[in-house]
Amino acid sequence: DQQVKQNSPSLSVQEGRISILNCDYTNSMFDYFLWYKKYPAEGPTFLISISSIKDKNEDGRFTVFLNKSAKHLSLHIVPSQPGDSAVYFCAATGNQFYFGTGTSLTVIP
Amino acid sequence: KAGVTQTPRYLIKTRGQQVTLSCSPISGHRSVSWYQQTPGQGLQFLFEYFSETQRNKGNFPGRFSGRQFSNSRSEMNVSTLELGDSALYLCASGVGRDTDTQYFGPGTRLTVL
Numbered sequence A: 001d002q003q004v005k006q007n008s009p010s011l012s013v014q015e016g017r018i019s020i021l022n023c024d025y026t027n028s029m030f031d032y033f034l035w036y037k038k039y040p041a042e043g044p045t046f047l048i049s050i051s052s053i054k055d056k057n058e059d060g061r062f063t064v065f066l067n068k069s070a071k072h073l074s075l076h077i078v079p080s081q082p083g084d085s086a087v088y089f090c091a092a093t094g095n096q097f098y099f100g101t102g103t104s105l106t107v108i109p
Numbered sequence B: 001k002a003g004v005t006q007t008p009r010y011l012i013k014t015r016g017q018q019v020t021l022s023c024s025p026i027s028g029h030r031s032v033s034w035y036q037q038t039p040g041q042g043l044q045f046l047f048e049y050f051s052e053t054q055r056n057k058g059n060f061p062g063r064f065s066g067r068q069f070s071n072s073r074s075e076m077n078v079s080t081l082e083l084g085d086s087a088l089y090l091c092a093s094g095v096g097r098d099t100d101t102q103y104f105g106p107g108t109r110l111t112v113l
Helices: none
Strands: A010-014 A019-025 A032-038 A045-051 A056-059 A062-067 A072-077 A086-093 A097-099 A103-108 B005-007 B010-013 B019-024 B031-038 B042-050 B053-057 B064-068 B074-078 B087-094 B108-112
Touching: A010 A019, A019 A032, A019 A086, A019 A103, A032 A062, A045 A056, A045 A062, A045 A072, A072 A086, A097 B042, B005 B087, B010 B019, B019 B087, B019 B108, B031 B074, B042 B064, B074 B087
Parallel strands: A010 A103, B010 B108
Antiparallel strands: A019 A072, A032 A045, A032 A086, A056 A062, A062 A072, A086 A097, A086 A103, B005 B019, B019 B074, B031 B042, B031 B087, B042 B053, B064 B074, B087 B108
């Protein structure tokens, strides 16, 4: 049973535009959410996180939004750069980490 | 600070064999988790160790086992390998709090022939 879902397997965006990656979860007990970025043949790299007591967290070009009532998480990248092309995983923590299946982002120069 | 290291990086085995993978966490981290990544399946949680004790376990058969040593280093063992065990095995370490950030190693690519 997939408790964290990323329904878009892939996303293409023009360089300079906004990338929006979405994530949905089912368990209202999750209290901490994270985004990871993964390049081929490397382990995921931590990008940004948000606690359930917040609805927004910003770090440079990356902003994560949390809508607890909708059980929805999103990552905004502004402006998108070609180096952002990677697979992005969202994760939620309860008694363990639960990861989504990933969204492959391609930023077109 | 050195990151999470995993050895070996690549491994080729045949069906029926067993394999042991190793993970050294970031210094000071006491939690080590293992994940299996296969195409289209995301990261599937195997188990988590904290202070030498298995704290959580995912839905994998008993062929998958692990342990953690007093220095927080961890090993994962897979016995009686099957073709479907071919995957990238990732190890992640954290301090072990509930709201924790896990830091991943580069992974071990296991191919079962």
